[in-house]
């Protein structure tokens with residue numbers, strides 16, 4: 001395997017092959033790039049008793065935090081996958097109500113650190129916990145409370161904010177089993193409330209929002225209405241590529257995948273790049289998938305590049321949906337040995 005960049009096929013190439021993609025409808029140029037950055041806030045009239053503040057979802061890996069965040073916000077902001085520890089960034093979503101605004105901070109999940117990356121993630125979680133107004137501790141209904149949950153429950157004793165225990169994935173168990181889990185959770189700590197929810201069926205999602213909002217302080221709105229996330233665009237794009245990659249290599253690759261967005265260039269405003277590819281002034285996005293070993297690189301690329309092509313097609317669709325315009329996506333797989341334990345490599349990858 002050489003280190004040469006693997007180029008994702010151009011649109012023309014994709015459109016020509018036997019598995020040609022359908023050309024999506026053109027989107028109006030002015031619809032491009034919704035306000036993802038924290039915009040200047042023009043606060044319209046709001047009720048005197050308006051509440052607003054920050055909530056943080058914690059819980060062990062796979063507890064359903066990202067899925068619940070998405071269900072609460074009603075739009076895809078955090079990535080989800082069947083594998084633990086897929087959320088490496090604090091992804092915020094904002095839940096808007098007439099009388100309240102809840103800013104959600106989704107964390108990577110507290111866990112016992114094994115690697116330097118694990119330790120940094122835990123530090124990040126602790127930092128986040130010190131400045132939120134309410135914490136939602138997610139515990140799945142369909143798994144026995146274990147040492148991981150107890151570890152987090154003990155950590156949460158240090159947190160000043162009220163803690164709401166949220167029993168997730170309620171749809172996966174019987175009413176009886178759910179009642180038993182609620183009792184077990186009650187024994188686990190001193191919670192401000194305990195709420196069962198199913199983010200998949202939507203049952204009780206509103207109740208979770210109401211309960212969390214009930215713990216927010218009186219405050220004017222923190223965000224303009226309608227804005228669902230303030231994650232920088234590059235982070236969102238990186239997450240979409242990582243999600244697409246993980247979906248594709250789910251069983252073959254361990255958690256040794258990092259994604260780096262190398263370049264986002266808009267040919268409409270920036271003509272410096274000579275490498276503008278694809279028709280119709282597509283946003284030029286160049287992303288590296290970083291793995292630890294050459295064998296993993298081969299898996300990622302797949303036979304004749306088939307795997308990478310599949311990842312690219314999926315990621316590109318997500319990115320185009322996110323930003324509302326056409327994208328030329330260049331994916332590149334590279335190896336960075338043992339990046340999870342190397343401080344320099346971690347810093348380079350943004351951890």
Ligand SMILES: Nc1nc2c(ncn2[C@@H]2O[C@H](COP(=O)(O)OP(=O)(O)OP(=O)(O)O)[C@@H](O)[C@H]2O)c(=O)[nH]1
Pocket residue numbers: 059060061062063064065066067068079080081082083084085086087107108109168169170171172197198199200201
């Ligand atoms: N049936 C059911 N499955 C759920 C529900 N919520 C989450 N899941 C599934 O549980 C798995 C983990 O969900 P995530 O939301 O990614 O969990 P997480 O806590 O964010 O995981 P990390 O990013 O690893 O910390 C996914 O396969 C979800 O589809 C739910 O309410 N019902």
